[in-house]
Amino acid sequence: MLGRRIMLVKEKLSNWLMKEQENAIHFLQKTVQEASTTGNETGVQKLIAQKLEEMGLEVDMWYPDGEELAKHPNFCASRKDFSTSPNVVGIWRGKGNGRSLVLNGHVDVVPEGDLNQWNDHPYSGKIIDGKLYGRGSTDMKGGNLSLLLAIQALKETGVKLEGDLYFHSVIEEESGGAGTLAAVLRGYKADAAIIPEPTNMKIFPAQQGSMWFRLTVKGKAAHGGTRYEGVSAIEKAVVVLDAIKQLETIRNDRVSDPLYKAIPIPVPINVGKISGGNWPSSVPDTVEIEGRIGVAPNETLEEVKNELQEHLSKVSDPWLEEHKISVEWFGAQWLPGLIETEHPLMNMLSKNFEDVMGHQPIIEASPWGTDGGLLSHVGDTPSIVFGPGVTSVAHYPNEYIEISKIMEAAEIIALTIYDWCGGENG
Amino acid sequence: MLGRRIMLVKEKLSNWLMKEQENAIHFLQKTVQEASTTGNETGVQKLIAQKLEEMGLEVDMWYPDGEELAKHPNFCASRKDFSTSPNVVGIWRGKGNGRSLVLNGHVDVVPEGDLNQWNDHPYSGKIIDGKLYGRGSTDMKGGNLSLLLAIQALKETGVKLEGDLYFHSVIEEESGGAGTLAAVLRGYKADAAIIPEPTNMKIFPAQQGSMWFRLTVKGKAAHGGTRYEGVSAIEKAVVVLDAIKQLETIRNDRVSDPLYKAIPIPVPINVGKISGGNWPSSVPDTVEIEGRIGVAPNETLEEVKNELQEHLSKVSDPWLEEHKISVEWFGAQWLPGLIETEHPLMNMLSKNFEDVMGHQPIIEASPWGTDGGLLSHVGDTPSIVFGPGVTSVAHYPNEYIEISKIMEAAEIIALTIYDWCGGENG
Numbered sequence: 031m032l033g034r035r036i037m038l039v040k041e042k043l044s045n046w047l048m049k050e051q052e053n054a055i056h057f058l059q060k061t062v063q064e065a066s067t068t069g070n071e072t073g074v075q076k077l078i079a080q081k082l083e084e085m086g087l088e089v090d091m092w093y094p095d096g097e098e099l100a101k102h103p104n105f106c107a108s109r110k111d112f113s114t115s116p117n118v119v120g121i122w123r124g125k126g127n128g129r130s131l132v133l134n135g136h137v138d139v140v141p142e143g144d145l146n147q148w149n150d151h152p153y154s155g156k157i158i159d160g161k162l163y164g165r166g167s168t169d170m171k172g173g174n175l176s177l178l179l180a181i182q183a184l185k186e187t188g189v190k191l192e193g194d195l196y197f198h199s200v201i202e203e204e205s206g207g208a209g210t211l212a213a214v215l216r217g218y219k220a221d222a223a224i225i226p227e228p229t230n231m232k233i234f235p236a237q238q239g240s241m242w243f244r245l246t247v248k249g250k251a252a253h254g255g256t257r258y259e260g261v262s263a264i265e266k267a268v269v270v271l272d273a274i275k276q277l278e279t280i281r282n283d284r285v286s287d288p289l290y291k292a293i294p295i296p297v298p299i300n301v302g303k304i305s306g307g308n309w310p311s312s313v314p315d316t317v318e319i320e321g322r323i324g325v326a327p328n329e330t331l332e333e334v335k336n337e338l339q340e341h342l343s344k345v346s347d348p349w350l351e352e353h354k355i356s357v358e359w360f361g362a363q364w365l366p367g368l369i370e371t372e373h374p375l376m377n378m379l380s381k382n383f384e385d386v387m388g389h390q391p392i393i394e395a396s397p398w399g400t401d402g403g404l405l406s407h408v409g410d411t412p413s414i415v416f417g418p419g420v421t422s423v424a425h426y427p428n429e430y431i432e433i434s435k436i437m438e439a440a441e442i443i444a445l446t447i448y449d450w451c452g453g454e455n456g
Numbered sequence: 457m458l459g460r461r462i463m464l465v466k467e468k469l470s471n472w473l474m475k476e477q478e479n480a481i482h483f484l485q486k487t488v489q490e491a492s493t494t495g496n497e498t499g500v501q502k503l504i505a506q507k508l509e510e511m512g513l514e515v516d517m518w519y520p521d522g523e524e525l526a527k528h529p530n531f532c533a534s535r536k537d538f539s540t541s542p543n544v545v546g547i548w549r550g551k552g553n554g555r556s557l558v559l560n561g562h563v564d565v566v567p568e569g570d571l572n573q574w575n576d577h578p579y580s581g582k583i584i585d586g587k588l589y590g591r592g593s594t595d596m597k598g599g600n601l602s603l604l605l606a607i608q609a610l611k612e613t614g615v616k617l618e619g620d621l622y623f624h625s626v627i628e629e630e631s632g633g634a635g636t637l638a639a640v641l642r643g644y645k646a647d648a649a650i651i652p653e654p655t656n657m658k659i660f661p662a663q664q665g666s667m668w669f670r671l672t673v674k675g676k677a678a679h680g681g682t683r684y685e686g687v688s689a690i691e692k693a694v695v696v697l698d699a700i701k702q703l704e705t706i707r708n709d710r711v712s713d714p715l716y717k718a719i720p721i722p723v724p725i726n727v728g729k730i731s732g733g734n735w736p737s738s739v740p741d742t743v744e745i746e747g748r749i750g751v752a753p754n755e756t757l758e759e760v761k762n763e764l765q766e767h768l769s770k771v772s773d774p775w776l777e778e779h780k781i782s783v784e785w786f787g788a789q790w791l792p793g794l795i796e797t798e799h800p801l802m803n804m805l806s807k808n809f810e811d812v813m814g815h816q817p818i819i820e821a822s823p824w825g826t827d828g829g830l831l832s833h834v835g836d837t838p839s840i841v842f843g844p845g846v847t848s849v850a851h852y853p854n855e856y857i858e859i860s861k862i863m864e865a866a867e868i869i870a871l872t873i874y875d876w877c878g879g880e881n882g
C-alpha cells in the first residue's frame with residue numbers, strides 16, 4: 031500500500047519537475063547573474079527570499095552581527111561587517127511529529143580570476159549544450175536550485191510535512207562559514223542536514239576539514255658570489271618541504287576508514303605558495319610557505335595544529351634546530367564533518383538515489399570542508415554533502431553545471447525530504 | 457742609487473699623506489653625503505671634477521649618450537637616459553715615455569634598504585672609532601679617495617710621470633657597467649688598470665663574472681584537497697634546485713687555478729629568489745626562480761649560458777621533460793676579468809704592498825665581477841682589483857670603511873703609479 035503511495039508521490043514530483051525545468055533554469059540564470067562575491071550578496075539573497083515567500087515559506091532575512099558573532103570560538107572570517115551580506119532562512123513548519131531537516135547552501139562565490147581565461151562573461155548564465163555557465167553555477171547556485179525545486183515540488187504537489195524544514199541560504203562559506211554559524215546560533219538547527227555542494231552526485235557522509243598555515247624559514251644573507259658565507263633560506267625551505275611530505279605520509283598511513291579506499295591521499299597537505307629572497311645575487315634570508323592541511327573527520331583542529339607544529343620542531347637539521355621554523359595559522363578554516371554511514375538519512379538518500387538514477391550511488395569522503403562541519407559541531411546537526419555540481423570546475427574559469435543533474439538531484443532530495451520529515455500526500 | 461731615490465719618494469709621499477688625512481676624510485664625508493644612487497650622480501661627480509681640477513688634471517665631464525651606447529654588444533643597463541648621470545675622467549698627461557694607467561672607481565651606490573636597520577642616517581658620513589659610516593663608503597667612495605690621494609700625493613710632492621694617467625669616476629657599475637663602457641668607448645684606455653673595489657686589501661688579479669637568470673617551472677593546478685589531481689610546480693622547483701646544485705658542483709670541479717685554492721666555491725650559482733603559487737589551498741601551477749651564476753675568468757658569458765640551458769634541458773623528470781623549464785637571462789651581467797699573476801703591474805703592486813704593510817699581500821680571485829671585465833674585454837686594459845673597503849659590509853646597513861686602510865691603499869697605489877708610469881722626482 032505504502033509502496034504504491036510513494037510510487038505515486040515519485041511520479042507526481044517527477045512530472046512536476048519536468049514541467050518546471052524551464053522556469054527553474056531561468057531563475058538559476060538570474061541568481062548566477064548576481065555576482066555575489068564577498069560583500070555583494072544582497073541581490074541574490076533578495077531573489078531567494080522572494081522565491082521562498084512565493085513558495086509559501088516563512089522567511090527570515092537578517093544581517094549577521096559580526097561583533098557578536100566574532101565572540102564565538104568557531105568564528106572565522108576576514109571581516110566583521112556583514113551590513114551588505116544578509117543571510118536568508120526559509121522555514122516550512124511541519125505538523126510537529128516528524129524529524130526536522132536543514133537544507134543548506136551558500137550564495138557567496140569566489141572571485142572570477144583572470145577574465146581572459148573565460149570564454150564568456152563570468153556571470154553570463156549562458157546555456158550551451160545543456161550546461162549553464164558562470165561563476166557560482168556549480169559552487170553552488172545549481173545545488174541551491176535543486177533544494178528550492180525539491181521544496182517547491184513537494185509544495186506544489188500538495189505534500190504536507192510532519193517535521194520542520196529549514197532552508198539556509200547563507201553567506202561566507204568560501205571564507206570560513208560565518209553565514210552558517212550565524213544561522214545555527216539563531217536557532218536554525220535540525221535533526222540532520224543535506225548540503226548540495228558540488229559532489230558530482232556522489233554522497234559524502236564524511237567531509238575533510240582543513241586549515242591554512244604559514245611557515246617562515248630563516249636563513250642568513252650574504253653576497254651570491256660568496257654564497258658559502260650565508261645560509262640559503264631556500265635550501266632550508268626544501269628541508270621543510272620534505273618534512274611536510276613526511277608528515278603527510280604519517281598522517282595518511284593512519285587513515286583506515288573504508289570511505290577513503292579510493293582516495294589516493296585522504297587528508298593531503300598542500301603547499302600552495304612559496305616566496306623568498308629579494309635579489310638574484312643575494313643569499314635569501316627568509317622564505318614563506320603557505321599551505322592547507324586536511325583534517326580527518328575524527329580529528330580536532332587543535333590536534334592537527336599540534337601535530338604539524340611538533341613535527342616541524344623536530345626537523346633534524348642543525349641550522350633549523352637553532353633557527354626554529356615559525357608556524358602561523360591564518361585565514362579560513364573548516365571543521366571536518368561526519369555522519370554515520372548507516373544513519374537513516376544516509377539510507378534514505380541512497381535508496382532514493384538508486385530509484386531515480388537506476389544505479390547505486392558512490393559513497394565517499396569529501397576532499398574538502400563544507401559548512402557541514404559547523405552544522406555538526408556547533409549546530410549538532412549531522413550533515414550529508416550531496417550535490418549536482420562538479421568539483422573540478424569549481425573555482426575555475428568557465429565554471430558550469432549540467433542542467434539534467436540539477437533536476438535529478440532535486441528529485442532525489444524531494445523524495446528524501448518526504449521520507450525523512452514524514453510526508454503526507456494531500 | 458735608485459733604491460735611495462725611491463726611499464726618498466716613499467718618505468715624501470708618506471709624510472704628505474699623513475698631513476693630508478684630515479682634509480681628505482672631510483672630502484670623503486662630503487662625497488658620501490651625496491646620495492648617489494642611480495640617476496642621482498651629478499652632485500658627487502661635480503665634487504670629484506672640481507677636486508681633479510684643483511689638482512691640476514685635465515677634466516672631461518660628460519653625459520653618456522644612452523641610445524648610442526646601447527648599440528654596443530656589452531651594453532647592459534636598465535635605462536638609456538643618463539641625462540642626470542655624468543661620467544668624469546681626469547687626465548694627467550705624462551711626458552710620453554712611460555706605460556699608461558687607468559685608475560677606475562664608480563660613484564653609484566646601491567639603495568640604502570631598510571632604514572630601520574641603520575644606526576644612523578645612511579648618508580651621514582659619521583666617524584666613529586676610525587671608521588667612516590655611510591652607504592657607498594666601502595663600495596666604493598673610500599677606494600676612490602685612495603686613488604685621488606695617490607694622484608694628489610704624487611703631484612704635491614713634485615713627481616712628474618712618463619706615462620699617461622686616467623682617473624675614471626664612473627656611473628652605473630652596480631647596474632652593469634655602462635659608465636665604464638662609455639669611458640672606454642670615449643678612448644680612455646691604457647696599458648693596465650687598478651680598481652679599488654672593496655677587497656679588504658687583498659689583490660685580485662682574477663675577477664668572477666656573473667649573470668642573472670630567471671627560470672619558470674610549470675605545474676598543473678588543482679584543489680589542495682585533491683592535490684594528487686594536479687602537479688605541484690613547487691615540487692618540480694625542488695627538482696630544478698637540485699639540478700642547479702649538481703651543475704654548480706660540475707662547474708666548480710673544473711676550476712684548477714691556484715688563485716681559487718682558498719675559496720670554497722670558486723664560481724657559485726646562487727638562487728636568490730623564489731616565488732610561486734597564489735593560494736594556500738590550490739596546487740601551484742607556476743614557480744619562478746631567480747639567481748646569479750658566476751662566470752670563471754677563462755669562460756665567456758655565452759658558454760656559461762649554454763651550459764646552464766643544456767643542463768636544465770636534460771633534467772631527468774618525466775613531467776619536466778614534457779614541460780620544459782624556461783630560462784631567461786635578465787638584469788645585469790658582469791664580464792669576468794683576468795690579468796696574469798706575473799704581470800709587471802702585479803709585481804709592482806705586491807712589492808709596494810709589502811713595503812707599506814710589512815707583510816705579503818693575499819692574492820686571490822674575486823668572488824664578484826667589477827668594471828675590470830669591461831676594461832679588459834672592451835678596453836683592452838688588463839685590470840687588478842685592490843682596495844681598502846670590506847666586501848662584507850658592502851650593500852648592507854651600517855656600511856663603513858676604516859680610514860687607516862684608505863691611507864695605506866693610497867700610499868701603495870701612489871708608489872705603484874710611480875713605478876708603472878715611470879716617475880721622476882722633481
